[in-house]
Amino acid sequence: MSRGTAADRRQDLIDAALRVIAREGVGGATTRAITREAGVSLGYFHYVFTSRDELITAVIDEVTDTDRFQGEEGGLAGRSAETDPAGVIEAGLNAYLDLLMASPHREQAMLELTLSALRMPDGQQQAKRQYEVYHRSAAEVLDAIARACGRSWATPVEDLAELLVVMTDGLTTTWLATRDSAAARRGARICAEAVTAHLEPDPVSTGPASLSHRR
Amino acid sequence: MSRGTAADRRQDLIDAALRVIAREGVGGATTRAITREAGVSLGYFHYVFTSRDELITAVIDEVTDTDRFQGEEGGLAGRSAETDPAGVIEAGLNAYLDLLMASPHREQAMLELTLSALRMPDGQQQAKRQYEVYHRSAAEVLDAIARACGRSWATPVEDLAELLVVMTDGLTTTWLATRDSAAARRGARICAEAVTAHLEPDPVSTGPASLSHRR
DNA sequence: GTCTATAATGGGATAGAC
DNA sequence: GTCTATCCCATTATAGAC
Structure with missing residues (x-):
């Protein structure tokens, strides 16, 4: 030592x-x-x-949480993005939930650190940078999924990336408080479906309808 | 005094x-x-x-945050739930965002308190109770919306309530860190649409397609 | 009930030996 | 570079006056 x-x-x-x-x-x-x-x-x-x-x-x-969207990228290694984009996002969220459930104290520490940063000089900028990293990771995953299944997003990817970050954060705080793992898994599925609902319809097969993005 | x-x-x-x-x-x-x-x-x-x-x-x-879903209920007072359920949820989320943006320190204090509770004896149960209150409030709002527009939810209301709680929490932490108000507003809209996508199609008019809930 | 005074502990930070 | 010893302050909590 x-x-x-x-x-x-x-x-x-x-x-x-x-x-x-x-x-x-x-x-x-x-x-x-x-x-x-x-x-x-x-x-x-x-x-x-x-x-x-x-x-x-x-x-x-x-400690900007580099593992946060690692699961998503892992899910992309499997080839299922083409046929089941929602499944890929769900798998990614579940991989993150695995991490969270395995080390709840670590993720709680991340949250506490972010909140305490907000009370320190320059901390707001630090927090902003941290979330930009999350945002960019999420956007990259979404881009990769769209590419893998040959479709495009009907809503700006930045907005969907924001959504993914929001959901990850929300799942974290909610699970930390409730420890209801089954609910978190259901939440992950619903969130994944909510994101992929913003995929443009597959030009060939007739998939589920997409949501339009009001401007 | x-x-x-x-x-x-x-x-x-x-x-x-x-x-x-x-x-x-x-x-x-x-x-x-x-x-x-x-x-x-x-x-x-x-x-x-x-x-x-x-x-x-x-x-x-x-201090279980009694104001958290108050905006949602306020939104229900207006009669628009019948014609625009997503608008009602969006308005409710926006009312909460107004609260958050007006008193960021108060909401940050709530988060810090919840996290510190998790480190105290009996704190986990306290946090659980707190989130049950949120969950129940959210479920009541969703029930009221379905009743108001004469439709029903295609996904268990408890699951959608959980989703609403997750989104509220996520929007809070994300905005506290980034202070990106425009992004938060866009997030609120997308979240509201994601929830109302789980409404059964209106039996008379042909609304946007609903998402089915896999079991 | 409400206060002042004080005990007892633990904390961040520094001086200076090695 | 790394340690021990120490300073000084803030904190929680209690004792006891009023």
């Missing part, structure tokens, strides 16, 4: 902080708890970071 | 706590800040509550 560069130690502290926050919440993430978790002395903390706030900010910057 | 029953003083402290939490976050809601806000002495706090945790628990119990 005591080997490596200065940057490594910084990273060790960030990782330790994330574990502590997941376990105890942002409020419980004291410098003492974090340094204990990282196996360094309290004094060393202030050699690496000037303040606790600086660490929290660094944690937020680090 | 110094008049009233013991229950009144308790209530004063709970109200003060909520204001402080909205302003400073849960972490900043110290007994000192709360008693200062309420205009009582620090010592008096522990005459009313045995501990800070007990107060936070009381705040959570108190």
Whole structure:
């Protein structure tokens, strides 16, 4: 543990902080708890970071949840997008729900960090950047699905990406509060269908009707 | 301020706590800040509550967000549900967004309180109860809409209520992070259409196609 | 009931030894 | 670089006066 560069130690502290926050919440993430978790002395903390706030900010910057739409992309590897686009989105949402249910504390930590960022100087911009990443990931997935099934979206992809982000966030908070996994799975299916309802009708076969996008 | 029953003083402290939490976050809601806000002495706090945790628990119990689906019910007062059910839901979501945008700190406080409850003994049950209230409110609104337009839901109302709760939560966190009001409004419209897509087709006129609910 | 005063703890941050 | 020791402040909670 005591080997490596200065940057490594910084990273060790960030990782330790994330574990502590997941376990105890942002409020419980004291410098003492974090340094204990990282196996360094309290004094060393202030050699690496000037303040606790600086660490929290660094944690937020680090942990934009890169796994969030990974499941979606995994689902695209299977070839089913062509025949069952809703199934692909549902599978992606379910992959995220698997992640959430396996590590609820981690996802709760993400939420707490975002909310605490909103109360810190520059935090609003940090949060904005974080959500832009989510938004872009979601938009890419939607583009890929449309390409895979040779159809196009009847509603701007940015709006549908926003919808997907909203749904992911909503499923997270709702499940964290209720722990009703069956309801979350049903929600994922309904959400997936709601998104794919915005696919233009397949030019050849007669699929389910699409929703038009009012302007 | 110094008049009233013991229950009144308790209530004063709970109200003060909520204001402080909205302003400073849960972490900043110290007994000192709360008693200062309420205009009582620090010592008096522990005459009313045995501990800070007990107060936070009381705040959570108190503030289940009763306004959350109030806009929906307001929208029902207008007679448009018969001809434009999606418009009613959209108006309800927009009424909630108005509330959110007018008092972002208040809604953020709600979220922080829910998350902090999840880390307290018995907090999971508290959160569950809170979301049951939301769920029931949403289900009632959906029932009322179906009744108003003389149609029925093709998907269990409980599932659609869940969807509405998910969307409300998701719109909240997303807007708090991005402050993109235009996107939130577009999201509200798309969400409203997604819900009403689950209305059975009107038996007389030929409306837009409905989604079937797979079992 | 409501206050003041104080105890007891825990926190962030720094000084300085090694 | 990394640690120990320490400072100083804020916090929760209690004791006891009024």
